[in-house]
Amino acid sequence: MPEPVFVTGEPALVINQTLVIADIHIGIEYEYRRSGIHIPSQTEKLINKLETLIKKTKAKRLVILGDVKHKVPGISFQEEREVPVFLKHVSEKVPIDIVPGNHDSGLKDYLSENVKLHSSKGFRHENVFFSHGHAWPDKGFLETKYLLMGHVHPAAEFTDKLGYKWSEPVWVKAKIKKQELERQYKTKLKTTPEVVVFPAFNEFAGRIAINKPLREIDLKHKTGPPSPIFRICKLKEARTYLLDGTCLGRLGNLQ
Template sequence: QLRAKYLIILGDVKHEVPGMSFRELKQIPKFFEAVKDVKIFIARGNHDVGLEDILPSYVSLHGSRGFRMQEYGFFHGHAWPSKLLTRCDYLFMGHLQPAVEFVDSFGFRSIEQVWLKGRLNREKVKEKYKTKKVGKLKLLILPSFNKLSGSLILNRTSPSELLGPVISRGFAELEKFDVHLLDGTYLGKLGSINFKPESA
C-alpha cells in the first residue's frame, strides 16, 4: 500500500537469548516470506544470536556495528557503530526503545512510546574514531515495534541505566533531544518536559 522498496530492521528480530523459542523458529521465516517483495536489511541486535540460521537467503543481515546506505546509517545501538557511519548525515538507532510516562492530577499513569531526534557530538566522534571529517550525524532513536516488546521509560530512568555506548558514554545528550509521540505530536526537549501535573 505504501509502495515501499526497502524494509530496514534495527535489530532484535528475535527475543529469546540464548537460543530460540519454537514460536520464533516458526514465525520469523513466515514473517519474512510475507514481506519478501521488498529488499530487507537487518542490523544485528544483541538478541539476534543464531538469527542467520533461520533467515531466508534474500534477507541481508549486517553486523552489530551497522551499515550505511548513501548518507544514511543504521545500527542497533548495543555496540559502537562502524567508522563508516561517521560520514553519514542521518543515523537511525534502536535498542533504547524510548517511552515516557505521563501522570495526571488524579494519579493516573499513561506510558507512551516516543521518537527521539537529536544529533551526536561531532567532536567526540572525531576523537574516538580518529577522523577529521564527519557527517551531520543527526540521530533518530526509534521506539520498539509494538508495546508488547517493552520500552525504557526515560523519565523514570537514571542516566546510569541508559543503554548502549553511544548514549551511556555521552556521545548524545538526550536531555537536548526533541521528543515526538508516534503520531508526530511534538512534546519539546526531553530535559524540559514536565510529565507530572504541577501542584496547586
C-alpha cells in the first residue's frame, strides 16, 4: 500500500486514493453564540472545501476520523439540520467511512446511503489503521504500519521578540512507547505503528499548543489532551510539520 501523503496547505492526507480528514465539528458555531461570539454557519464552506479537495486529489473514498458534529452529549438544532446536508452532499461525490469520535453521539440517525459508520475502536485497511483517538483502538492496529488519528487538534505556539503569541496547526508524527503498549494490550511486540495526528479540518474547532509547555504526557497526573494513545507517544522525539509541509523538527526542540 502506498505511503500517506499530506495535501499541501490543507489539514488532509491522501493514501491509496483515499482522502482522510479529522475533526469537522459541524455546529460549533452554536457554542460560540452562547459565549456571545457570532460566527455564521461554516457548513457550506466545509462542503465546498471538501469537494474541491476530492477533485484536486482525485480521491475515490473519504475517511473522517471522528467528530463530524460538535455538541456533546446530544445534538443541537443546527446539527440536526446541517449534518444530514453535509453528509448527503459529500457522499454524492465519494463513499464515506466514519470512525465516530467522542462528539458523535446520535450521529447514526443522520447518515446518508453512501456513508458507513464504523466502531469507535476504529478500523483497519491493509497496513493502515483509522481511529479518532479518544479511546484505545482495536488490537488489530498493532499489526499495521500507521495509526491515523484526530482528536488532539495539535498546534505549535510561537512567540516573537515583542512577546506576541500565535499558533499554527501542525501534523505530528510519533512513535509509541513499546512497553506501555505491551502493558495495555498484554502482548509482546517487535515494532509499533507510527502515529500520525491530524490537525482539525474546521479552523474554528480550536487548537492545543503541544509545545507550550511541551505536553510530554504525565500519566500520573493525567495532563494534556485526553487521548490514551497520544499519552504514550514519544513526544520529545516526534516530528511536527506545518500545513505547507515545513518540517519544524523534533517537538522536544520546539520550545
